Amino acid sequence: MRRPTLEAVAARAGVSRATASRVVNGQTTVAPQIRDAVLRAIDELGYVPNSAARSLVTQRTDSIALVVSEPPTRVFSEDPLFSTVIRSASLELETVNKQVVLMLASSAKSHARVERYIAGGHVDGVMLISMHGADPLPSALSRLRVPVVSYGRPAVPVDIPYADNDNVGGAETAVRHLVEQGRRRIATIAGPQDMIGGQDRLTGYRNVLRDSDRRSIVAVGDFTRESGAVAMRQLLGDDPQLDAVFVANDLMAVGALQSLRQAGRRVPDDVALVGFDDIEAAKYTEPPLTTIRHPVIEQTAAMVRLLLDLFEGLPAEPVVLPTELVIREST
Amino acid sequence: MRRPTLEAVAARAGVSRATASRVVNGQTTVAPQIRDAVLRAIDELGYVPNSAARSLVTQRTDSIALVVSEPPTRVFSEDPLFSTVIRSASLELETVNKQVVLMLASSAKSHARVERYIAGGHVDGVMLISMHGADPLPSALSRLRVPVVSYGRPAVPVDIPYADNDNVGGAETAVRHLVEQGRRRIATIAGPQDMIGGQDRLTGYRNVLRDSDRRSIVAVGDFTRESGAVAMRQLLGDDPQLDAVFVANDLMAVGALQSLRQAGRRVPDDVALVGFDDIEAAKYTEPPLTTIRHPVIEQTAAMVRLLLDLFEGLPAEPVVLPTELVIREST
DNA sequence: CGTTACCGAGAGAGCGATCTCAGGGCTGGT
DNA sequence: ACCAGCCCTGAGATCGCTCTCTCGGTAACG
Numbered sequence: 001m002r003r004p005t006l007e008a009v010a011a012r013a014g015v016s017r018a019t020a021s022r023v024v025n026g027q028t029t030v031a032p033q034i035r036d037a038v039l040r041a042i043d044e045l046g047y048v049p050n051s052a053a054r055s056l057v058t059q060r061t062d063s064i065a066l067v068v069s070e071p072p073t074r075v076f077s078e079d080p081l082f083s084t085v086i087r088s089a090s091l092e093l094e095t096v097n098k099q100v101v102l103m104l105a106s107s108a109k110s111h112a113r114v115e116r117y118i119a120g121g122h123v124d125g126v127m128l129i130s131m132h133g134a135d136p137l138p139s140a141l142s143r144l145r146v147p148v149v150s151y152g153r154p155a156v157p158v159d160i161p162y163a164d165n166d167n168v169g170g171a172e173t174a175v176r177h178l179v180e181q182g183r184r185r186i187a188t189i190a191g192p193q194d195m196i197g198g199q200d201r202l203t204g205y206r207n208v209l210r211d212s213d214r215r216s217i218v219a220v221g222d223f224t225r226e227s228g229a230v231a232m233r234q235l236l237g238d239d240p241q242l243d244a245v246f247v248a249n250d251l252m253a254v255g256a257l258q259s260l261r262q263a264g265r266r267v268p269d270d271v272a273l274v275g276f277d278d279i280e281a282a283k284y285t286e287p288p289l290t291t292i293r294h295p296v297i298e299q300t301a302a303m304v305r306l307l308l309d310l311f312e313g314l315p316a317e318p319v320v321l322p323t324e325l326v327i328r329e330s331t
Numbered sequence: 332m333r334r335p336t337l338e339a340v341a342a343r344a345g346v347s348r349a350t351a352s353r354v355v356n357g358q359t360t361v362a363p364q365i366r367d368a369v370l371r372a373i374d375e376l377g378y379v380p381n382s383a384a385r386s387l388v389t390q391r392t393d394s395i396a397l398v399v400s401e402p403p404t405r406v407f408s409e410d411p412l413f414s415t416v417i418r419s420a421s422l423e424l425e426t427v428n429k430q431v432v433l434m435l436a437s438s439a440k441s442h443a444r445v446e447r448y449i450a451g452g453h454v455d456g457v458m459l460i461s462m463h464g465a466d467p468l469p470s471a472l473s474r475l476r477v478p479v480v481s482y483g484r485p486a487v488p489v490d491i492p493y494a495d496n497d498n499v500g501g502a503e504t505a506v507r508h509l510v511e512q513g514r515r516r517i518a519t520i521a522g523p524q525d526m527i528g529g530q531d532r533l534t535g536y537r538n539v540l541r542d543s544d545r546r547s548i549v550a551v552g553d554f555t556r557e558s559g560a561v562a563m564r565q566l567l568g569d570d571p572q573l574d575a576v577f578v579a580n581d582l583m584a585v586g587a588l589q590s591l592r593q594a595g596r597r598v599p600d601d602v603a604l605v606g607f608d609d610i611e612a613a614k615y616t617e618p619p620l621t622t623i624r625h626p627v628i629e630q631t632a633a634m635v636r637l638l639l640d641l642f643e644g645l646p647a648e649p650v651v652l653p654t655e656l657v658i659r660e661s662t
Numbered sequence: 663c664g665t666t667a668c669c670g671a672g673a674g675a676g677c678g679a680t681c682t683c684a685g686g687g688c689t690g691g692t
Numbered sequence: 693a694c695c696a697g698c699c700c701t702g703a704g705a706t707c708g709c710t711c712t713c714t715c716g717g718t719a720a721c722g
Contacts, residue, residue: 003452003476005678016702021680029700051451052392053678055383056707063453076407076414083407090435099448102433104421117430120382121334122394145334336708347672352710360670384708387677 004045012041024049055121063099064307065123067114069130069137071106078225079251080279084296085129085151092304098124111137119144125307127151128160131195147310151303153318155196161309161316163302167197170292170323171204174246174274177290177325179212183244183272187217189231189256191248198223201248201276217242221252228252232259243271244331250275250282250291257285257330273330287329295321335376344372355380386452394430395638396454398445400461400468402437409556410582411610412627416460416482419628423635429455442468450475456638458482459491462526478641482634484649486527492640492647494633498528501623501654502535505577505605508621508656510543514575514603518548520562520587522579529554532579532607548573552583559583563590574602575662581606581613581622588616588661603662618660626652 010020015034022030023038030038041047055061066089068075068082075082090100101123105114118126118141125147130137133155141148142160150162178186188205191198202218209216219234221227228247232255235242247253253275257267265271267287275282275291282289302319309316341351346365353361354369361369372378386392397420399406399413406413421431432454436445449457449472456478461468464486472479473491481493509517519536522529533549540547550565552558559578563586566573578584584606588598596602598618606613606622613620633650640647 003450006680007678017679018681018702018704019700022701025680031700034701048447048450048452050387050678051453052383052386053707054680056381056387056678056709057680059707061383063448072414072418076411076417078409080407083403086407086435087403090441094440094444099434099444102435103430104417104433106418109425110421113425113430116379117394119334119379121379122382337710338708348709349673349711350671353671356710362670365671381708384677385710387679387708388710390677 003050004047006047006049009038009041009045009047012045013037059121061122061124062097063101063123064093065101065103065114065118065126067103067105067126067128067130067137067141069105069111069128069132069135072104074223075104079223079249081277081296082129085300088297088300089127089304092301096308105137111140115140115144118146125149125310127303127307128154130154131197133194133196147307149303149306149310149316151300153196155194161306161318163299163306163319163321165294165299165321166323167200168204168207170276170294171201171246171248172208173204173323173325174276174292175205175208176212177327177331178244178246178272178274179208179214181244181272181331184214185217185239185242186214186244186246187219187235187239187242189228189235189245189247189252190218190220191252192222193220195223198248205246221248221255223249223251225251225255228255229259230255232256233263236260236263236265245271245273247273247275250277250279250289253289253291253330254281254285257289268329268331275330278326282328285330290328290331291326293324293326295323334381335378337378337380340369340372340376340378343376344368390452392453392455393428394432394454395424396432396434396445396449396457398434398436398457398459398461398468398472400436400442400459400463400466403435405554406435410554410580412608413460415627416631419631420458420635423632427639436468442471446471446475449477456480456642458634458638459485461485462528464525464527478638480634480637480641480647482631484527486525492637492649494630494637494650494652496625496630496652497654498531499535499538501607501625502532502577502579503539504654504656505607505623506536506539507543508658508662509575509577509603509605510539510545512575512603512662515545516548516570516573517545517575517577518550518566518570518573520559520566520576520578520583521549521551522583523553524551526554529579536577552579552586554580554582556582556586559586560590561586563587564594567591567594567596576602576604578604578606581608581610581620584620584622584661585612585616588620599660599662605662609657613659616661621659621662622657624655624657626654 006017006020010017020038023035093100103114105111126141127149129151138154138158142158148160150160153162153164190202217239219231221231247256267273275289278291278293282291299321306316337348337351341348351369354366424431434445436442457472458480460482469485469489473489479491481491484493484495521533548570550562552562578587598604606620609622609624613622630652637647
């Protein structure tokens with residue numbers, strides 16, 4: 001009742017195990033006639049290679065962990081970031097016949113589990129997506145001598161290749177755009193400051209404001225829509241005269257738009273708004289949102305390529321993708 | 332430079348491989364002194380058992396696939412269903428030392444990959460969550476002789492144990508509640524009719540309407556907030572006199588509330604509203620939503636237990652959990 | 663003191679694949 | 693006709709672990 005083995009296939013086809021193995025692995029050095037016999041046997045028996053046995057000798061598993069080191073509430077939130085990364089990483093790796101295994105690592109306990117799982121050789125490599133500074137996983141995993149790459153620059157300095165987008169530059173572009181529009185009092189709704197993206201985008205904002213001799217007006221959100229709405233109300237209270245806001249992500253910008261509307265401010269006449277990410281929803285707000293495009297799919301592809309390079313023993317240097325200003329009607 | 336093997340641990344501790352193995356697996360028949368020596372060796376070498384080798388002989392992997400057979404847009408939508416199932420299944424299985432491997436099976440191509448992955452023995456069992464009728468996975472997997480359980484009754488009749496909630500009964504309770512409130516024209520916003528939950532909840536609605544001699548008024552959504560808003564507008568157009576709506580899930584109910592407000596109808600004075608699922612957001616709507624509690628965590632736990640029963644060779648019968656009316660202020 | 667019982671430890675056979683190496687059969691060149 | 697060389701195929705080792713079986717040693721009992 002056990003699943004058929006290669007042995008059984010070989011016996012049925014009247015060849016040796018070695019030959020059957022060659023056929024299974026698509027080697028060309030097999031006579032067509034024998035090849036067909038083996039294929040028929042495989043088909044008749046419904047043979048599928050035992051992955052454990054194969055991994056044992058090849059030292060490969062052809063599966064790759066995507067470790068999402070965030071509380072599930074964020075992973076499965078309105079923000080399409082994680083889902084896009086998961087989906088495009090899967091797609092990208094399918095083309096090279098590798099399977100993505102998604103693992104959530106929210107608590108400290110699950111960190112340990114993830115570490116053990118990876119140390120146990122279940123996967124050939126790890127893609128890490130983790131935005132929080134305190135995260136112990138990047139360094140822990142890089143110690144395991146397993147190929148590891150990261151989506152986004154790890155918050156702790158650790159020597160693993162990563163693919164990032166130019167958060168600082170993007171934020172600078174956004175704010176410079178507002179300056180060029182003649183806006184005088186430019187506020188920002190920053191992201192959480194324990195996330196690298198939140199920090200970098202705030203840095204970009206500060207850089208331009210300093211250079212253009214303006215006062216910075218900062219409220220901090222947590223990248224959710226609701227927090228954007230709250231932060232906007234707060235900003236309006238702090239400085240009713242503000243005439244522009246750079247919001248660190250589009251989701252918060254959607255919330256901010258809502259608050260602006262409730263406060264009776266017209267966008268962009270009274271207040272101009274620039275977001276960050278260029279999520280789908282940014283096209284459908286009222287008015288459509290000027291934003292900085294965050295190339296998630298390309299960045300994911302770059303990360304996957306880094307990992308594949310590591311497999312090949314090639315040098316893998318961090319990649320930082322450029323961002324791009326997308327002008328719509330909110331400025 | 333290879334990872335240390337049990338052999339190395341045994342050598343360092345001055346014992347045989349078998350004894351080292353006993354210690355690793357927590358067998359008690361080892362003298363404390365030797366045990367400590369082995370543990371020390373493990374620690375010093377940083378030994379972690381090779382999972383492929385272990386699986387090869389034990390025929391177990393201690394990991395379990397959670398196959399989500401839905402387009403990613405739904406999986407990672409506002410609806411907390413999937414995330415809750417994923418999280419609580421992980422939690423539940425951690426207690427028995429098993430790892431959940433999440434696999435998305437959206438396209439036909441990824442179905443094939445998932446099947447191969449599972450047939451290859453990567454996992455000991457499969458938990459399937461799939462709402463669509465046309466889904467070929469339930470039957471495909473059940474043919475593989477791998478233990479399979481399902482979250483929710485599979486749409487195609489196939490002999491795999493499942494844990495479901497009482498969709499028909501819940502819908503009946505909801506509509507009966509509206510009848511008892513003296514509502515005369517009770518409409519429904521149904522879920523997609525290619526999903527079992529969508530079908531069953533519509534059936535429940537129809538059952539009660541038939542028994543109470545009322546006319547049914549149906550609009551169909553797709554379980555998203557937006558579709559609920561659209562469906563509500565449509566219902567108001569179809570029958571401006573309606574005084575109650577049963578909405579097949581809370582997310583659509585949130586959208587419906589929005590449309591009702593825009594149309595100037597007061598809830599519950601003009602129109603009473605009952606949702607389904609009792610998601611967190613239902614508590615925070617204006618007014619808070621009367622709904623039917625869908626016990627997601629319990630249902631997931633029941634599903635996990637079914638799978639564990641299958642592992643033990645115990646009989647595993649489908650489980651249907653009762654739902655419960657939660658009365659808030661929308662009725 | 664001898665015998666039985668039992669407990670703890672080691673030897674060795676697998677688990678199911680891959681892969682190296684050697685050898686048999688052909689082809690082709692001389 | 694002979695031999696070199698190539699192409700296929702098969703034998704057998706190996707990956708790292710578990711688990712059964714065996715055996716040495718000590719305790720218990722008569």
